[in-house]
Amino acid sequence: MINPQILLSVDELPKEWYNIQADFPKPLPPPEDPDKKRMEFLGQTMIGKCLEQEVSKEKFIKMPEGVVELYLQAGRPRPLMRALKLEEYLRLPSTIRLYYKREDLSPTGSHKVNTALPQAYFAKEEGLKGLTTETGAGQWGSALSYATRLLDLDLVVFWVGNIYDSKPGRLDYMKNQEAIIHRSPSSITEFGRKIQKEFKKTYGKNKKHPGSLGIAISEGLEYASKNEGVKYSLGSVLNHVLMHQTIIGLETIEQFKKIDEEPNVIIGCLGGGSNFGGISLPFAGQVLRGERDWDDIEFIPAQSKAAPNLGGEYRYDYGDVAEQTPMLKMYTLGHKVDMPPILADGLRYHGAAPKISHLIHEKMINIKPRWYETDEKSIMEAAKIFLQTEGWLIAPESSYAVRAMIDRSLEAKRKGEELVMVANISGHGFLDDPFWSAATHISVAKYI
């Protein structure tokens, strides 16, 4: 009997996050703050425990028992699956084997829950009244609305305007979790009002500002600074966020051990870097510690040409448009860059997480980004191939990872390489109808 599932028992759930900072031969460049006000501001607006984890050099950080219990309730550990039907469809030889990790089984439909739960837990421990945040694709806002409701905290979300307009299902989700959602730019922050005013001057009163992740972050930070007992929670980019996400890769390593297999290609989509970091950092740690050879593992971040931040400059840049965050050293397109709209909104961010940028810049791992066209036709095709073979309706963002896995496996087939590949399926697509509706018009290639 053929069994595609590789499962961990509840006892095998990792109980510590992996902090790659402990294994960096050269330390991560610290944040910079030209006029010293921003670090202080951040100290006031961020969850204390998260700030502490942000700079920790401890290699393994123990999860509080309460967080482990929340992970179990959310259905962790998650399956690793062998993509047998996809391999068959692509006519791959048995020397090329494909696997995928199922973060789409998350209660809110994405990996974001992995950091939302500990952040909400730490906020509750700190005695906060509530949290505020920004969201782009809506996955992060959904995840935090889930986590804050479970921990009985208030939540205010600033949601990038044009995406707010196109995803009523996600809006309803967050409302049903009792979150308060503002279309960003909103009228409830000074910065939002300023942006709206300028926009109306240029485009008139009837056009709605489409918003951006940078604007929404600025609004959230302002809101946190002006409301007692409310702190700001971030869903990507920062060190502690990527560390919480390492549970993905840590589980995956255990799962591969069970079948006595070692992956040579690790794939994730990359916007800010949390899902890519989640699957990759524990494997990158193996390379840093010399347990695997540098050229024995290839890392593939799958990106959109709309936001090819890994092809940008490596320099200090702000995380938001209003320049309220300190500057982080990272690959960036510039914090005021205009990015064309795509359906995989979660990939539209100007910079890549400092941890990942550092790994790349110091050539610590063998990493080969791929950039895909903004018409997303090849992405939709990959998503449909995955749907029709493996059977799962995945998120637009995750479809980039699947596209990269298909492309890389066909290259390997042509070159006669023997490869074991794993892609992280960061989320499901049940609340992403704009993407799946467009996909109905895409036809699927036959590989013979």
Next chain:
Amino acid sequence: MINPQILLSVDELPKEWYNIQADFPKPLPPPEDPDKKRMEFLGQTMIGKCLEQEVSKEKFIKMPEGVVELYLQAGRPRPLMRALKLEEYLRLPSTIRLYYKREDLSPTGSHKVNTALPQAYFAKEEGLKGLTTETGAGQWGSALSYATRLLDLDLVVFWVGNIYDSKPGRLDYMKNQEAIIHRSPSSITEFGRKIQKEFKKTYGKNKKHPGSLGIAISEGLEYASKNEGVKYSLGSVLNHVLMHQTIIGLETIEQFKKIDEEPNVIIGCLGGGSNFGGISLPFAGQVLRGERDWDDIEFIPAQSKAAPNLGGEYRYDYGDVAEQTPMLKMYTLGHKVDMPPILADGLRYHGAAPKISHLIHEKMINIKPRWYETDEKSIMEAAKIFLQTEGWLIAPESSYAVRAMIDRSLEAKRKGEELVMVANISGHGFLDDPFWSAATHISVAKYI
């Protein structure tokens, strides 16, 4: 550490379906066919293996290895969860314990995949070109579109008109699986054209006929009878369908054994009966075989007052409006009854599965149906309570089961009963925005 998950390993997946007909002390009344044409018609339009299973008296029917593999790919076995947070919210004493079975983890979002996969498998084995079916809520159409695509079969779906109009996400899902979908009543069957013509005479040209499950079934049967190599597949009511669904209850029994616990209350929503049958029949079998006492297990089918078929007459009735099916002995409201629209469309059917009707009529099990108001306010409240405590966004239909579990557990608390209860979560609600959108206006009670 508190662990709410009760899991089975892949090896523990049941490999046989349970056929309750073998344990009935008095056999199931056979179908009736006033003018003998319908049985012949059904013989021609149904999958051979399904017809064979429909009348089988074998107690356990072995699943083909290919079906077991399809179940594994679809993520079976599925978790049983202890509803710890819901218990806490309801302030239940530790003598009342709540569990739920997670059919919502299905690839298409419902338990319907459990019968779609074997039906498509048998159709492929028979050498058919394709299948046709009806769908109401859209769960069945989605499940069959998934199964037929995996097995490389064509699929034509007749979808109840007013629901077709309200669920673009499900429509896109089926299209992305390459199914051909007709809004029912359609123009491609004689019966559909006739119904439309009559409707237009009364209501004018601009109004669209809302359709009904009965009409859609009639269209599908006509289509199957007129197209070579195409047979008709049904997603509920019939004996073989409920038998395929017993995998739910069989897994659940194994899971309770693992924690040395025995449920006393078994709950499922009931439209035609496939999800209720799936969770209940294996437990009903324990009663029939004398392994459990009659009054040791209470069965609760949760229904809508829009279609309270278990409160109807027990008699022979047709399964469809056009009277193309043989007559089945069942509790029925009459096959031409008008049922008010509700958001949990999957519960709107005029009759209850013959197997379940027989169990009730012969008083073989202790069964206590519950009927809920058609405004569905109490249902949405239950759905939100479940979302905000357990964290899962469930289907409108499944929310009836949760409502019944909440109500029954609060009664038990008042009466001082000690009870272990399990509800089947038949599906997720990510593609059911009309319901979850309405739910945003419902507030949730506090239990203290």
